[in-house]
Amino acid sequence: MKIKYYPRVDFMSASLGSYPYFTWHSIWGARSLLEKGTRWRIGNGEATNIWNDAWLPTPRDGRIKVQNINLIFFTLAILSILLVSGTQSDETIWRGDRSGEYTVNSGYKWLITEEIHLLGNNVTTHSKYVRNYFTRL
Helix, strand or coil, X not given: CHHHHCCCCCHHHCCCCXXXXXXXXXXXXXXXXXXXXXXXXXXXXXXXXXXXXXXXXXXXXXXXXXXXXXXXXXXXXXXXXXXXXCCCCXXXXXXXXXXXXXXXXXXXXXXXXXXXHHHHHHCCHHHHHXXXXXXXX
């Protein structure tokens, strides 16, 4: 698929293209989930843009928002990052699972959690059922 749909860019920068196969259309549609659910694990710091990338280990989106900067919060978040040797490169990890690996199950759980978070107290009966199902997993 890489050769056909995004030979010169990475997956997150790829466009849908004209008349895509159903499989590519489905995979491409999951990018927003991956954008929200991934962050950088800092290694040597060379691949991470601290102003634009999600890299802070926080329950929020992991990005620094200059207009809403809270020095105490960001200082504590930065100090919680474990130091590694300078030879280990930065890597993208999945925030929806403690292992950092994406699974379909963790992706669904992330989506349901986001839905519940966005709806707040207006959670529908269906959402309550789904929330109960995924909290048992």
